Amino acid sequence: MSAAISSGPTTGRAPAILMSLFFAVIVLGPVAWALATSFKTEVEAVAVPPTLWPNKATLENYFKVFRDQSFARDFFNSVIYAVGAVVLALLVGIPAGYAAARFTFKGKRALMLVILATSMVPGVALLVPTYYLLDTVGLLNSGIVVTIILSARIIPQTVWFIANFVEAVPVEIEESAFMDGANRFEIIWNLILPLIRPGIAAVATIGIVTTWNDYITVAVFAPDVAKRTLQVALVNQVFDAVGISWSYMMAFVVIASMPVILMFGLVQKWFISGLTAGAVKG
């Protein structure tokens, strides 16, 4: 460990590189195994001894997933809920975040603390009351309600992040635009939003990943098959223990993760900056 502990570039890197590769194998090995299984035939997937890489690679499992009657609907629901929730969070989060950064008024501190407090209430504690309330007013199985609930989970962080981003923009820029006769909405739209675009991208990326990956909210509040997402469809396969096909399921896993994998690949910098924001002061 001695090479790893010091941080000077003087020590040899070879042991550290070897150990880094070890971590990469631990993390990526299981994922690679799932990927390999998805290209195997159903028979080869359960062969003993298991094959490391398919003898005869096939895309049949992927075709089967795409051919499935409910796939398009599940996929569409996943996209609508995730995009809808993030758009809604930004629509309500940008005005609130801007006001938090730029206005001084009595009660602002209380408002921001209430928003912070809501982020501490775990979704699991609200399953029973929310189910009861939705059932009472007949709003179970509503796509719009699910979208709003998912949105509420990311609104607190959206407001707080945007407030910090806006605060980092010098107020003098706004003042000179005011002098030139621009109103508040023009300033936000033409001046502030373009300036804080990287921040908004980070918030949106994390929001999409969070809502796309949700299982509980959709499974509990919209149990109807027509309203389910890819995540719910995947878990339902696990419950269907008799008909389980591992190669099909791993193909499903890959497809259900593809959007977040692509997003992560494209914007991992924003993703990481979003994760570490506020955690470390440089």
Added chain:
Amino acid sequence: MSASHTQTVVAGSEASVLADTPATRNPAHLSWAPFLWFAPAILILFLVTLYPTVFVGWLSFQKTRYYDLTGFVGLTNYVEVFSSPAFWNTVYVSLVYVAGSLAGAVVLGMAAALVLNNAGPTGTVLRVLILFPWTLSMSVVGSIWLWLLNPSFGPIPYLMQLTGIDPGLMLGDPGLALPLIIVVTAWWSFPYVMVMATAAMQSIPKELYEAVEIDGGGPLVKFRYVTLTHILPTLGSTALTLSIMYLTLMTLIIVMTGGGPLGSTTTLSFEAFRGTVQAVNIGPTAVVSIVVLLINVGLGVVYTRLTGRVTG
């Protein structure tokens, strides 16, 4: 919620927004206009979060049959829950689960951060690859590991057999299910610790290490008195974020064991979920939900205090 990766990260820079900075342009005056800017966000949070939070408290005082309320019963539900051995078992399972996962994730995450920080460009590339599973959903992670651990066809039981260990029932074994779920949780979440620890390490001034070198300190001294001292606050807040996440995590357990075998993986959160969907008697489920809520808010407040100090 399994996916709320950043649930509490938002609190990080509380001090700056709450303070009256010179950047604020309008003089303080009581006006309804600023509230309009907050109204849509507050409305949604009220309907989805605040009102149900109050309502679960009210539910916990009701006598219930399925989802029907049949009258006020005071503390009966609380007495029923707190005097049941099954409840205390879920508390115990939750504690073991959170502590075990946390220990695994922090140790692995710290080790990975230290190692990758010293691996030069290779480390930079691998760091991104290693963070990758963090983006996967709990249903996906659960499905993959269910396959890897499958006693009949999975590769891990196969490797165990090759080395002469009887894999037995794996997740079907009441003594093994919880440890296995802890391993999977640590596997999924240690990259998060790694990223946080790395960010903190990279903010340490190089001069501090040089100073130790001048004083003749070795690598262990550097680690103990420079690295560890500097990243401890970040590690603390990361550990709290993870504790909150683990405590509320249900999907992995739903997929991998369904709370079994014999209740050996039934955590408080899983119990709240099970009570909601089975809907036999929601009064006691409301009490369990409140317990989860209070622990979470408690940890959240500690987190806010801690990060407030870090950034302050």
